[in-house]
Amino acid sequence: MMEDIKKFREVEKQKKWREEVQEIPPYIDKFDRLNKRIHPESQELRLTDIKKLSPNTKLYRFVSNNPNNPLAVFRAGQYIGLNVNINGVRTVRPYSIVSSPNQAAYYELGIKRKEGGFVSHYLLDYAKLGDIFQATEPMGQFHYNSLFHGKDLVFIAGGCGITPFMSMIRYFTELDNDINIEVLYGCLNELDILFREELDDLSTRREKFDIKYVLSEAHSEWGGLCGFITKDIIEHNIKSFKEKFYYICGSKDMYEFILKELERLLIPRHHIIFEAFGVPDDVSKIMGWPQSLNSSNLFQITIEYIDEGQNKETIFEANSTEPLLNSIERQKDLPISIKSGCRSGICALCRTKLLSGEVFVPPDVTIREVDNQFGYIHPCVSYPISDLHLDLKMI
Numbered sequence: 001m002m003e004d005i006k007k008f009r010e011v012e013k014q015k016k017w018r019e020e021v022q023e024i025p026p027y028i029d030k031f032d033r034l035n036k037r038i039h040p041e042s043q044e045l046r047l048t049d050i051k052k053l054s055p056n057t058k059l060y061r062f063v064s065n066n067p068n069n070p071l072a073v074f075r076a077g078q079y080i081g082l083n084v085n086i087n088g089v090r091t092v093r094p095y096s097i098v099s100s101p102n103q104a105a106y107y108e109l110g111i112k113r114k115e116g117g118f119v120s121h122y123l124l125d126y127a128k129l130g131d132i133f134q135a136t137e138p139m140g141q142f143h144y145n146s147l148f149h150g151k152d153l154v155f156i157a158g159g160c161g162i163t164p165f166m167s168m169i170r171y172f173t174e175l176d177n178d179i180n181i182e183v184l185y186g187c188l189n190e191l192d193i194l195f196r197e198e199l200d201d202l203s204t205r206r207e208k209f210d211i212k213y214v215l216s217e218a219h220s221e222w223g224g225l226c227g228f229i230t231k232d233i234i235e236h237n238i239k240s241f242k243e244k245f246y247y248i249c250g251s252k253d254m255y256e257f258i259l260k261e262l263e264r265l266l267i268p269r270h271h272i273i274f275e276a277f278g279v280p281d282d283v284s285k286i287m288g289w290p291q292s293l294n295s296s297n298l299f300q301i302t303i304e305y306i307d308e309g310q311n312k313e314t315i316f317e318a319n320s321t322e323p324l325l326n327s328i329e330r331q332k333d334l335p336i337s338i339k340s341g342c343r344s345g346i347c348a349l350c351r352t353k354l355l356s357g358e359v360f361v362p363p364d365v366t367i368r369e370v371d372n373q374f375g376y377i378h379p380c381v382s383y384p385i386s387d388l389h390l391d392l393k394m395i
């Protein structure tokens with residue numbers, strides 16, 4: 001009897017304990033939602049405004065095409081990859097965001113006509129208001145880092161390379177923080193200077209901001225700095241130049257030139273960051289290029305992929321002096337596409353398995369050791385120098 005009473009009390013205790021436990025509400029993963037807000041797989045943008053900035057550059061304003069999906073947030077200095085479909089050729093180009101991160105309603109991109117370019121010509125000549133584009137999330141490491149960059153910054157821009165700096169300049173101005181910015185902006189001539197009115201206005205209004213233009217093909221009446229941004233120009237125009245943190249954005253050639261000038265001034269390499277989109281204009285002039293090859297060398301590219309559950313193969317010819325990714329994207333019949341963002345070998349989005357063959361990669365491109373070890377290449381910066389066999393089955 002006593003044993004039964006004891007058991008009964010125990011059961012009652014357990015029951016009470018269970019009833020005391022509060023019901024757990026349905027699990028909502030707020031972090032996942034936030035992550036999707038910051039890193040959406042893709043964004044659908046609508047072109048709402050176009051403005052001429054210079055004879056060969058236009059400003060494009062995009063809003064989200066879906067009111068339920070606001071634009072992904074970004075850091076001043078980052079870029080998005082804009083997808084285009086030009087006569088059946090699907091490709092992506094990275095463009096820095098010009099607008100401030102505080103402006104959540106739109107992204108603005110400054111796009112310059114590139115000589116011999118494919119996408120820039122299309123956008124400048126044919127893009128119209130209302131056009132819809134797919135874009136990547138904001139990407140890139142070219143942004144301010146308060147832990148390492150300090151409060152005295154020098155921005156060195158070449159031509160359209162001013163675009164990520166505009167976002168940073170606007171952002172810092174809006175914050176009204178204590179960061180000092182000095183800009184050296186290299187252009188061909190006065191007509192080429194972008195956002196001049198805004199930059200000049202800011203330099204008169206804001207004590208912590210200064211800009212100097214350096215023109216390489218200046219008109220005889222130009223009273224400012226002339227030539228390239230050399231060691232002497234930096235030394236004589238940047239106050240306490242040794243203690244500053246340097247950002248460089250422009251063409252690859254410009255970056256290499258400025259880096260040498262900064263080295264001559266004994267600026268430590270870890271005080272310099274750069275953004276250089278794209279590939280060399282002429283890869284055959286790059287150190288290490290096999291001298292026996294020229295632009296008429298064609299190589300056979302074999303691609304294995306899966307389509308509708310079946311193993312398939314495509315074979316085509318590619319020019320040795322063109323990035324492999326461009327050649328692949330021109331294969332309109334290929335039903336799959338390789339993702340891309342930076343088109344400079346940095347973001348690793350285009351990572352592809354090379355089964356056999358050899359590619360040339362410019363020596364300044366750093367591919368992760370693990371990719372090298374397991375035979376992965378970045379086709380955006382790889383040039384075929386033999387017949388190639390690629391595996392795109394994992395895409």
Ligand code: FES
Nearest residue numbers: 341343348350380
């Ligand atoms: S697209 Fe970024 S590494 Fe190729």
